[in-house]
Amino acid sequence: MQHPLNCIIVSLLAMGLSPLGFTEPVQANSVTSLAASCYACHGPDGNSMGGTASLAGLNASYFAERMQGFKDGSMPATVMHQHAKGLTQTEILALADYFATLPRKTPKPLPYQSFKGQP
């Protein structure tokens, strides 16, 4: 289920327009690399190794509401308010739609190997 507003905004973004009517250069690729910067905490392609939320396959309106809550302070947070406040509404909605398209997967186990003594 996608939030109808998201669909409109994504269409506007596709035309190179922001919901406010001015041109804002958010492209598919900027969403992809911005989303990828979340993987340090939320796992490869949004599939968390545990301890944080998996973002892959999250319902877009749920994601957008949570982020909006972190941004305006209505949703208590340990660290997410720092990030949510730094993102624009447009970016949050674009991320919401992007994460909704990613498949939820079980991440691969980490390739641990005993330490061999490198300098």
Place this chain on the structure above:
Amino acid sequence: MKTRDFAVHASQALSSTHRRQFCRQVVYGGLAFYGLPAFARANKPPLGQVVVVGAGFAGLTAAKYIRQWSRGNVGVTVIEPNMQFISCPQSNLVLGGSKTMDALSFSYQLAQTQHGLKWVHDQVVAISPTRKQVQLARGTLHYDKLILAPGVDFNYRPLVGMTQPVAHITHAWKAGAQTLQLRQQLTAMADGGVFVITIPKAPYRCPPGPYERACQVAHYFKQHKPRSKVIVLDANPDIVSKKGLFMQSFRGLYADIIDYRPNSEIVEIDPNTHTVKTDFETVHADLLNVIPPQLAGKIAQQAQLNNVDQRWCEVDFLTYASTIAPDIHIIGDSISAGLPKSAHMATSQAKICAAAMVDLLAGQAPNPLPVFANTCYSFVDDQQAMHVANVYRFDATKKTMIGAEGGGVSTQASLLEGQYAQAWANNIWADTLT
């Protein structure tokens, strides 16, 4: 000398219109899935060959995402002398005693096979930008685009009395044998001993790292050597990162152990007597840990790309291309930026660079407005951690990445954030190594 040249120029065979159409469809494949045209399934990468120097957080991440976002249409060769990936993040916990080196050591193999990376276990010793070649210890390699991600090098020259590394005085600022050596020195030190750590003037790798280390050593002393002390000789006028939070620990949990001394740049060191002279005093250590001043990795210096203060490399923040060598892109700790030199930052830069590189090779304009995040946790003991977190956004006027609205630090270290810090480590390792 055997010459290995993996470069291919199949991309030149494609008409540029065809290439553009094709790229729109396949690039950033996470958004949609299209059938690959026949030439895309051929062995030779149609969009070109990228060589990545260094498989740390920055280089390995760039290699992975170039393969992923080009959907295999850019070939990537990685050159790395080390056999294993050893994580600097959490290496201070080895000193505190709550982690082992095995918990920070990983095989490169999964990343290699998963993303179809060509791997050369070697070291780059020289670069020829005109011939687009890198010289390895054993052979040469051609590139269409080069990514340098060599991390930092240490500069001992300003350390009067110790202008060369000395075997028994560690930096332990590249996780590995020295981390273990320092841990062994700590366990061998008698109770009542004095551990002295010196911090160079910023910028250096991992701004909160030295203070985290002071806490970890104090955590170990508190349990096993309660009469011992930690003296922090900081060349900076103040704690460089998470100041208020580290002060809470220095004045609270470790008030009897940690003695923090700002403005304490090394004037002279005597490595034999473990004595450090500053402008104000002479301090004797039972165990000395010297974090030397730093600069871009050796190969960046050798190629004369360290054009800022002869230390760091200046880059274009849309592509991470060097401002003086357009086909050489530089990411991670080696670059000059008002950004903290952290693993998360290195991977965030790597992803912007990877996206731009795929765009450039496909004849498209790179993203004009990159945005990314950085979260950095520090552990004050074996379980409690605290964060500094920010979003950064490209500023077209200043032509650099600027901290966005919001951002900041924890109110205090906590058990909950200790769990998040562990989750961060597991997830960034997974993102980089799988």
